[in-house]
Structure formats: C-alpha cells, structure tokens
Amino acid sequence: MSHITQQPLTYVGKPARRVDALDKVTGRAKYIADYRVPGMLHARCLRSTVPHARIVRLDVTPALKVPGVHAAITSEDFVDHGLYGFPIKDKYMLAYQKVRYVGEPIAAVVADTPQAAQAGVQAIVCELELLPALFDARRALDPDAPQVGPDRADGQHPNLKGDHMIVCKGDAEAELAACPIVLDREYFTDWQEHAYIEPEGVLAIPTPEGGVVVYAPNQSPFINQGNLAMVLGLPKSLVRVIQPTVGGSFGGKDDIIYESSAQVAKLALLTGRPVRMVFSREESMVASYKRDAMHMRIRLGADRDGTLRACWFRGIIDSGAYASETPFTAWRASIHAMGCYRYQACDVDVHCVYTNNGYAGAFRGFGNPEVCFAVEQTVDELADLLGIDPIDLRLKNCLRLGDETVHGQKLTESVGLIECLTTARRISDWDRKRAEYGRQTSTEKRRGIGVAVMYHGMSLGAEGADSAGATISILPDYSVEITSGLTDYGTGSRTVFTLIAAEELGVRPERIHMQRPDTNTAIDSGPTVASRTTVVGGNAMRLAARNLRQTLDMAAANLLQCDPRQLIRDGEAYIGPDEEAVAWEKVVDHARRLGLILSAHGHWSAPKIAWDHHHGRGTPYMAYVYGAQIAEVEVDLRTGNVQVLHIWAVHDIGKVVFPQGAYGQLYGGIAQGLGYALTEQITYREGYLQQTNFESYLIPTSVDVPEITGVFVESAYSHGPYGAKNIAEPALVPTAPAIANAIAHATGRRVRELPINLERVLLGRDLQPPASTQPARAAFHIPVRSTPQTAPVART
Amino acid sequence: MRIEFILNGEAVAVEAPPDITLLDLLRDYLNLTGTKEGCAVGECGACAVIKDGRLVNSCMVLAPQAEGCEIVTIEGVHAADGGPNDLQQHFIEYGAVQCGICIPGMIMAGEALLRQNPHPTRAEIRLALAGNLCRCTGYQQIVDAIEATAKGRRAQP
Incomplete structure (x- = not known):
C-alpha cells in the first residue's frame, strides 16, 4: 500500500459537498444542548474558587436535602478516586485531597432542573485550606517553589512534568x-483558549443491563470509553460512547469531556435516569484546558x-x-x-x-x-x-x-x-x-x-502506535455504510472518508452513509488528534473499500463469465467482454447469491519510526x-x-x-x-x-x-x-x-x-x-x- | 405569563415565565433548537434570529419582548418545497460549514443583510457578520456563499 495511484480519480480531489452540511444549514443537526430525552436530569459541578488548597472537609449530604436534587458525588464515588490521565496519570474526575486550579471540579450534583442542581451545589459543605501557590513557570523548578505536581520517585523536581x-x-x-x-x-507565547462556539456538554443514559451510553462531543471516544470503564469499575462492554455533532474542538474537547463524562455517567448509574451537564461559556473558559504558555x-x-x-x-x-x-x-x-x-x-x-x-x-x-x-x-x-x-x-x-x-x-x-x-x-x-x-x-x-x-x-510520530481501522458494508437497500474509529468534530473527515470509499468502490458518494462515531460499531483507531485522520484513517478506509471491491469484482466476473481483470467500470456499472453494462445492484445481488459477505474492514499502520529520547536523535515523524x-x-x-x-x-x-x-x-x-x-x-x-x-x-x-x-x-x-x-x-x-x-x-x-x-x-x-x-x-x-x-x- | 407572537409565519401563544430570554423560550418552550447558545451575553451571535426584520441576539431579548412581534428562526428559513433555500444551498456549495454551531446564526445574519441590502460588497457582508463569531471557517467561504446568493437573487425577476 505504498504506490501512488496513477489512474484518473473520479471523486478524490474533485468538488464535493460536505456530507453533514444540509443538517447544519437547516438547524436540524443535534448538539448535546439540543437533546431532549424523557426523564432527563441536569447536573452541575462545584468548582474550586482558589488556585491551590487542601480539601479539609467535603460533605455533599446538605445538597441532597435541596428540593429537586437526586444525587451528589465526589471522588469517593469513583474507583481509585477517578484517577486518570495520559501520559501522566495525575488528574481526578473530581478533585481528591487537593485542588490545584481555580475551576477544578470538586463535586457534582444532579437534579430535576439546572437551577435545582446549582442550589444543590451551593449547599455542599467544602472547606479548603489554602496552600502556597505557584504562578511563574520560570520559578517552578526552584528548590523552594511550592510543590504543585505529584511526588516523583526519580529524584526530579515534582514540578517538572x-x-x-x-x-x-x-x-x-x-x-x-x-x-x-x-x-x-x-x-x-501566551495561553490560548480553544473558544469552540459550542460549550462543553455530555449526556449519559443508563442501560437496563447496568451499563451506560454516553453522548460525548469528545475527539477520541475510545479513550473516553477506557477511562469510563476504569473509573466506574465496569467492563468496556457496558460502556458505550457515541459522538454527537460536535460544535468545534481544535484539540480542546478531550480531557475536559472525559471528566464531565465520568461525572454524568456516575450520576446516571446512581439515579437510573438520563443525566446531562451543559457548561455555560464562563464555566467553559474557567474549567477547560488551554494552549500552554511558553x-x-x-x-x-x-x-x-x-x-x-x-x-x-x-x-x-x-x-x-x-x-x-x-x-x-x-x-x-x-x-x-x-x-x-x-x-x-x-x-x-x-x-x-x-x-x-x-x-x-x-x-x-x-x-x-x-x-x-x-x-x-x-x-x-x-x-x-x-x-x-x-x-x-x-x-x-x-x-x-x-x-x-x-x-x-x-x-x-x-x-x-x-x-x-x-x-x-x-x-x-x-x-x-x-x-x-x-x-x-x-x-x-x-x-x-x-x-x-x-x-x-505528520500524525503522532514517535509519540505512539499509529494505526487505524475502518469498516464498510452494503446494506439491503444497496446503500453503503462506513465507519471509522477516527472522528469528525467539524473537520470534514466524514466527507474525506466518503470520497475515498466512493473512489475505491466505484460508487457515487450519495450512496454512502457514514455512521456517527460509536465505540460499539467502529474500530478503535487511537486518538483523533495530530491531523492524522486523512492519512491514517483514510488509508484504513481505502483498504476496507478495496477489500469489498474485490468481493464485488469476483461476483461481477462470475456473473459476466470473465476474468476479473477483464472487467471495466462505467460509472457504477460493471462491463464485461461482451460490452454490456450490468448495474451495480445486480452485481450486489449476485454476490449475495454466491454467499459472499458484503462487508469488509481495513487496517493501516504507519511506517515504523523511532526516536531516541536520551540522545535527541532519530526519525520523529x-x-x-x-x-x-x-x-x-x-x-x-x-x-x-x-x-x-x-x-x-x-x-x-x-x-x-x-x-x-x-x-x-x-x-x-x-x-x-x-x-x-x-x-x-x-x-x-x-x-x-x-x-x-x-x-x-x-x-x-x-x-x-x-x-x-x-x-x-x-x-x-x-x-x-x-x-x-x-x-x-x-x-x-x-x-x-x-x-x-x-x-x-x-x-x-x-x-x-x-x-x-x-x-x-x-x-x-x-x-x-x-x-x-x-x-x-x-x-x-x-x-x-x-x-x-x-x-x-x-x-x- | 402568556406570550403571543408570529413565529416563522404562524401565530403562536406560549405560557412561560416573564424572566426568561427569547432564546430559552424558543429552545425550551417551543422546542426549536436550531437557535444556539454560545455565550449568553450577546457576543457570539449563535442565537441570532430576525425580529421584525432586524437581526437580534435572542439571548439579549426577554421573552415578553417578543409579544406582538414577527420572529423568524432558522426553522423558518427554507425554500417553498421545504428544502434548503438558495442561501442555505450556497453555504453547502461554497464549503461555508464546518462544525456548524454558528451556522444558523450566520444564515439569519445573511438573510437579514440581504433583506436590507440586496447589493452588498464583500466588505459590507463582512460588516454584517461582525456580530457572529465562527471559530472554524475564517469566514471566507461564508462571505462567498452570501455574495453568491446576493448575485443569484438579483438575477431573479
């Protein structure tokens, strides 16, 4: 899979319409804040009002007495206090023992209305004992700098990340x-806020089997699923993450959304009701992560x-x-x-x-x-x-x-x-x-x-394993369904995948439908980051479509009684040596009669590269x-x-x-x-x-x-x-x-x-x-x- | 209280508290979620609707202020057959849409402009969109789409 196609391309590189544009220009596209689920409760967070403090007392029981409040949680409600993070596991789904920044979530309350949830948040008893704080990065590694980071066993300064x-x-x-x-x-260079126009929000729906379905506008649903399973103590099979339409992300809707996902998922499991949390712009700005200052x-x-x-x-x-x-x-x-x-x-x-x-x-x-x-x-x-x-x-x-x-x-x-x-x-x-x-x-x-x-x-480079999977299948109505583990949060990758599948399969893009990213149906393809979707995910989609194309070519050759190499395509139709065009649907029908499975998947891994961190040399990308x-x-x-x-x-x-x-x-x-x-x-x-x-x-x-x-x-x-x-x-x-x-x-x-x-x-x-x-x-x-x-x- | 107004060409009457915004009235009481909330302080334009012919941020309008007014939301923008109108089609054709959260407000801003000024220059289009923030597109293809729509509408008899 390393040669460059010399054949003229039909769909790739040609003018095309974005597959999700119609829903967006008509206002029909559903973002988290637009979901209306029967029985849905509303969650709010108690957030730190100080930059660095020890949590000396945290009592959520007064919140439970507030009318309309159904449940309240702290870090005690998660496995290992909800500790998560990659590559350094240093953050909790709700603060544990300490808070380290203004806006850090400490507890979450769920109620009939957002107003009742907020009243519940205000009833929580939370005593914070201020700790010396560190604001100047250039002093962070001074011997007498206040310790912000976790203890390190390797003798390095704890403030070194x-x-x-x-x-x-x-x-x-x-x-x-x-x-x-x-x-x-x-x-x-200063901090920069992502400023996606859609503030954060997550919706969790408990399932009859004791699991949870989470609608989360994150970039990387499989990482969210892994975190959720870990902190909720559930097998991954009981945690399903679906990405709804995302109102912009730019790198910004991963960790903060994972955190909110864990909070609403826990609250949904406790109450047995759907739970949604939607941030205000102010909450988004204060609580969410930003581009670093350097x-x-x-x-x-x-x-x-x-x-x-x-x-x-x-x-x-x-x-x-x-x-x-x-x-x-x-x-x-x-x-x-x-x-x-x-x-x-x-x-x-x-x-x-x-x-x-x-x-x-x-x-x-x-x-x-x-x-x-x-x-x-x-x-x-x-x-x-x-x-x-x-x-x-x-x-x-x-x-x-x-x-x-x-x-x-x-x-x-x-x-x-x-x-x-x-x-x-x-x-x-x-x-x-x-x-x-x-x-x-x-x-x-x-x-x-x-x-x-x-x-x-390009892509992750020597940061980590770099591969992706894609699936493609032909449905009974002759439409084609594709999935990718890499997601589209406004970037246009669903259209990229659609064009690639159309190109390889030789069908019109209108025939192809791409499902919403869903951990139940897509193949885990690592994080949707590093501008890697077109190359890594696109190659996987190309392979999936080629695999399916081979099945159809075999059916067409059998139907037209020729060698697959003799087949040519006229639009979607197949033409054999007798030059009569056979509709694509007829080839699909014939493949089914032959008992061939009309679905395929593709998997692509980036070329192996290596970086020597000790000597600062190698092939980074x-x-x-x-x-x-x-x-x-x-x-x-x-x-x-x-x-x-x-x-x-x-x-x-x-x-x-x-x-x-x-x-x-x-x-x-x-x-x-x-x-x-x-x-x-x-x-x-x-x-x-x-x-x-x-x-x-x-x-x-x-x-x-x-x-x-x-x-x-x-x-x-x-x-x-x-x-x-x-x-x-x-x-x-x-x-x-x-x-x-x-x-x-x-x-x-x-x-x-x-x-x-x-x-x-x-x-x-x-x-x-x-x-x-x-x-x-x-x-x-x-x-x-x-x-x-x-x-x-x-x-x- | 009871609030009566014309919404997307039809008379509506809705019971709602007097201290909510028009944005909340539309989204929470009329279930029209095409109008978005991005900032709630009148800065981003995601909640823009047309009120008596003028573009307003519905987060800055109290619901009772809609009384007796004619309000058009994104749900009221479409072609005669119910499909996308020319402006919406041009947004699709010119690639003006990415994440899409600002787009209903952008469409309303485009419609409001074209009602007032059928011959806008690109600079006038940009000025008309200055109250609508988009973080994805850099605005260029949105300007392209509105410019093409203006041209198309002028060509209509």
Whole structure:
C-alpha cells in the first residue's frame, strides 16, 4: 500500500459537498444542548474558587436535602478516586485531597432542573485550606517553589512534568562560538483558549443491563470509553460512547469531556435516569484546558552570507495544574523548535512545569505555533541584521528534498517547501511591497509585509502506535455504510472518508452513509488528534473499500463469465467482454447469491519510526507538511492598532482529497492564528482567569480576518492515500510569526510576546505589570564552556 | 405569563415565565433548537434570529419582548418545497460549514443583510457578520456563499 495511484480519480480531489452540511444549514443537526430525552436530569459541578488548597472537609449530604436534587458525588464515588490521565496519570474526575486550579471540579450534583442542581451545589459543605501557590513557570523548578505536581520517585523536581525533551546534533556551543553572527533572543507565547462556539456538554443514559451510553462531543471516544470503564469499575462492554455533532474542538474537547463524562455517567448509574451537564461559556473558559504558555530563549548562529550554522533553544512550558497532553506538546515543540532549516549543530531542550494557572492540553499545532513564533522572528531579525531579504535568507537555508534534518532524518520524498515559499513570494507581490513599504515616512499609518515558513510532522510520530481501522458494508437497500474509529468534530473527515470509499468502490458518494462515531460499531483507531485522520484513517478506509471491491469484482466476473481483470467500470456499472453494462445492484445481488459477505474492514499502520529520547536523535515523524504564509498589515502608529490586510498561504499538504474542506481548514486555521497573534489574551492573575467570555476574550470576527489567498502544493507522499498528507493543524502554525514580522517591517520595532496587543505595538511594553519581576534569562541556563574546541559529544 | 407572537409565519401563544430570554423560550418552550447558545451575553451571535426584520441576539431579548412581534428562526428559513433555500444551498456549495454551531446564526445574519441590502460588497457582508463569531471557517467561504446568493437573487425577476 505504498504506490501512488496513477489512474484518473473520479471523486478524490474533485468538488464535493460536505456530507453533514444540509443538517447544519437547516438547524436540524443535534448538539448535546439540543437533546431532549424523557426523564432527563441536569447536573452541575462545584468548582474550586482558589488556585491551590487542601480539601479539609467535603460533605455533599446538605445538597441532597435541596428540593429537586437526586444525587451528589465526589471522588469517593469513583474507583481509585477517578484517577486518570495520559501520559501522566495525575488528574481526578473530581478533585481528591487537593485542588490545584481555580475551576477544578470538586463535586457534582444532579437534579430535576439546572437551577435545582446549582442550589444543590451551593449547599455542599467544602472547606479548603489554602496552600502556597505557584504562578511563574520560570520559578517552578526552584528548590523552594511550592510543590504543585505529584511526588516523583526519580529524584526530579515534582514540578517538572514528564522529562526534558531534547534534540541534539553536534556541539551547538562550539558552533555558535565559531559563528561571526549570533543572535540571542527571548520570546513568550501566551495561553490560548480553544473558544469552540459550542460549550462543553455530555449526556449519559443508563442501560437496563447496568451499563451506560454516553453522548460525548469528545475527539477520541475510545479513550473516553477506557477511562469510563476504569473509573466506574465496569467492563468496556457496558460502556458505550457515541459522538454527537460536535460544535468545534481544535484539540480542546478531550480531557475536559472525559471528566464531565465520568461525572454524568456516575450520576446516571446512581439515579437510573438520563443525566446531562451543559457548561455555560464562563464555566467553559474557567474549567477547560488551554494552549500552554511558553517562555523561550533562542540563539541562532550564522555566517555573514546568511548561512545558518547553529541553533540553541530552551523552552519552559507553563502547562498549569495538570499534565493532560502537554508532555507530548513539549516533545513536538522540541522537534520543531529550530524551524525547517539545515544546521551544522543544534541543541534543543524543552520542558513542561506544573503551576496553579488553570491547565493546558492539546490545541491545534501542539507546540509548533509556540516555537515557530520564536524561530521565525529570529530568522527575520537575522535577515534584517545582515541586510538580506527574509525570503532569500529562508530559501538559502530551508529544507529540500534529499536533505537530512537536524534530527538525523533523511528527507527522501514530498518536500514542497521551496515551491511554497517561491509561490507565496510571487502571488503576494512581495518584492515590490517589501521595497515600497521600507520607504514609508508617515507618522500615522504604515504598512508592512512579513513572511513565516514552517514544517509540521505528520500524525503522532514517535509519540505512539499509529494505526487505524475502518469498516464498510452494503446494506439491503444497496446503500453503503462506513465507519471509522477516527472522528469528525467539524473537520470534514466524514466527507474525506466518503470520497475515498466512493473512489475505491466505484460508487457515487450519495450512496454512502457514514455512521456517527460509536465505540460499539467502529474500530478503535487511537486518538483523533495530530491531523492524522486523512492519512491514517483514510488509508484504513481505502483498504476496507478495496477489500469489498474485490468481493464485488469476483461476483461481477462470475456473473459476466470473465476474468476479473477483464472487467471495466462505467460509472457504477460493471462491463464485461461482451460490452454490456450490468448495474451495480445486480452485481450486489449476485454476490449475495454466491454467499459472499458484503462487508469488509481495513487496517493501516504507519511506517515504523523511532526516536531516541536520551540522545535527541532519530526519525520523529514519517514525513512532514510544509507551508509559507505572507501577511500584509497596516499599523496605526497613533493607536497601536494592527489591521491585517491580506494573507497569502501556500501549503504543501500532498494530494488534496476534499478541496473545499481543505481550504476551509486553511482559512480557519489562519483565523485562529490571527487571533493568537493579535487579540487573544489569557491572563491568570494569581491563578484567576481574567477573560471568561467573548466580551473580554477576543476571537477574530469577520472584519478582523482579511481575505485570504490559499494555494496548495501537492507534493505527493507515497504512504498517504493518493499521496495525501494533512492540513488541519499546520494552517495555524506560521500565521502569528508572519504577522509579527509584518508589524516589525511596518514599525521597525519587534514585539517578542503574544498577543501583539495595542500597548505592545504602541509603547513596546505592557500597561499592566508582569506577574514576576524576575528576568526570564535567569531561568535559561547556558553551560559554561572551558574550551570552544571540544569535540562534539552526544548527550546522555 | 402568556406570550403571543408570529413565529416563522404562524401565530403562536406560549405560557412561560416573564424572566426568561427569547432564546430559552424558543429552545425550551417551543422546542426549536436550531437557535444556539454560545455565550449568553450577546457576543457570539449563535442565537441570532430576525425580529421584525432586524437581526437580534435572542439571548439579549426577554421573552415578553417578543409579544406582538414577527420572529423568524432558522426553522423558518427554507425554500417553498421545504428544502434548503438558495442561501442555505450556497453555504453547502461554497464549503461555508464546518462544525456548524454558528451556522444558523450566520444564515439569519445573511438573510437579514440581504433583506436590507440586496447589493452588498464583500466588505459590507463582512460588516454584517461582525456580530457572529465562527471559530472554524475564517469566514471566507461564508462571505462567498452570501455574495453568491446576493448575485443569484438579483438575477431573479
């Protein structure tokens, strides 16, 4: 399954309609808040009002006396207090012994109405004894820092989450010492809220056999099922998770939904009634995990002609009170920290720490937007310093086919970065604008144009086992039903799977119906994350459909009395040597007469790769997507206001399977990146989130997002279905640095912190004092070297 | 209290408490769940409906304020045959839909705009959508869909 189809494609890559669009434009699509189930009760959570405390008394019995309340639960109601989490098991479905962030759930109450449930929550007796709290990630590993994380047996600081993630090539210190030009810069990227327009909600329905069916808008229903079985003490066979229509996720609806799922499932089992919990926007903002904040220091060494030689990078990730997925985020950040360039030497070290600032988890881009913001601005600063055009400098250094990455991975195929960059340069009229805007003298408004490039490793990479399953079957009415263990939470993957199944089976997409993701009917395919659905799930679907196609081909050959190789297709119909067309339905009927089973499944595993965490070398990902974005901005020098005028985005995503969906992903990712760049500010003041709704957390509106010109470079990847790679996450990655570089071009002043808000543009500083007065630099240790000539040594 | 108004072209009378919003009245008392709640503070537009020809956030309207008004919700937007109308078809055709939670509000905003301004420029379309947040699409294909609908409606006699 590694060749690229040479035959002309009928459905893949052609204009298509999204399979679930009709229900959504008519308002018929049902989201959790829209479900009306007879006998349904409503649940609410008691949440922590302090950032760090010991729970000294927790009594829910007063809640049970509140009219309308049916039950109330705490961590005592779960197996092992509801401890869960991957890769670090450090969180409870309801807080146990301690609370570590404002908004952490402590108890849950179920009642006839949401109002009664809230009254029940208010009746709970909960005494919290305040503990010293930690808010500055840069101080988290100080010997006297308050302990937020769980005890560690390995002698490491308990506030270190997981381990240091390193990438190492040669001796970066020696190489930097030998470079005529070295830039040493610090960057900071802020938290980001997913801000899906649908707040969280879960519905649980108890079953007569003592199990539970959970409607959960999570990304990864099988992980939810596993957690539920574990904390409820039920066999997996009694826990069914169904994904209803999901109103956006972007990485954000896994752990928080698992937690709510466990709460409502337990309450449903206790009451024998359906139970639903729906968050308000404020609850969503306060309780849910976010994109981590990252403090970065980067040192880039180069020759005077702009040849990059060395990159040294240190990153401290504030991922708050619990680990969630952030140890993996740190790993992805480390792999991409040096950007998509060649270096003689590289030394990257990224780690996550515990604090009492909410908590961070998966968010589109997963560590790469953070590091891309740093490296792509530093590369621009280098270009400015050397008087080299920023695109020329990138073209000189960026990864090409045949190169070896700093990790030690040879890029043997599908490297479209140069084409992305040169195309973006051409369509944006870069050279003219760059020169023209460099001559502006206005003191009111100035324009700027900036570029950023990126690469992004496909799928999970060496994070974990990477495989997926799919099923396909022909129903009695000749419709075709498909399932995948990878889900569609707005991304368009149901349409991608439909087009792939139609292509392979040779039937119209309208004949195909994709079930809602359901742990009872789909095959566990790992998490729906890392933009892996089209490639990993798509390959599985392709194999499933091919397997079924073989069955039908055999039936057709038998019916037409020929060899299967003599068959040709005319639309759905089969044609044999006598050139008479036989309807697809007749072939299906004949297959049934032959006793053949008209269903199949497919399973696909990604190519084996390996990463050596101890030495920071290996093959982190099977392949990469690449992209270049150019932003043109107008800065009002009197107010600091930045208007993005246009964005040109050229991305190498391999073969495009569902063009309309791929462009939608591109535009949407850019809009999120624009918000990340300019307006989306999350402030934890002593652990309290200051932005709790959209009047203060400003996501881009239709007048903030400019017209976008998107172009796809289809540099085929041999292991992808039809040569496809992926798009969802990478679209967001280069947007913020491209805008930042454009602002620097317009103003001559560089903002190294996100978001690039009015005061940072206008004044070059914050109006509010920072949380800590300690300079960040002290947290980034640079080893003192005796002699710069020491031979390169591998890290151990 | 009893609240009477015209809902999607038909007279309705509903008993409801006076202190609930029009959004809750629609969703909880009339079972019209196409209108969504995204923020409950009038910022996101997921709950947008057309009240007497004007786009309003139904989370910012008290239910009794609907008395005597003409309210159109997403359930009242369709072609004569009950299928999707031209605006809804263009949303599908131009790929304007991803997760879909904002889309009923976007359709209402598009309808309200086209009733007031049959010749909107792209900038005017963007301005008309500025009260409707979408986190998935980047708005571009939504603007495309409304632009195509305006063009199509102008071509109609």
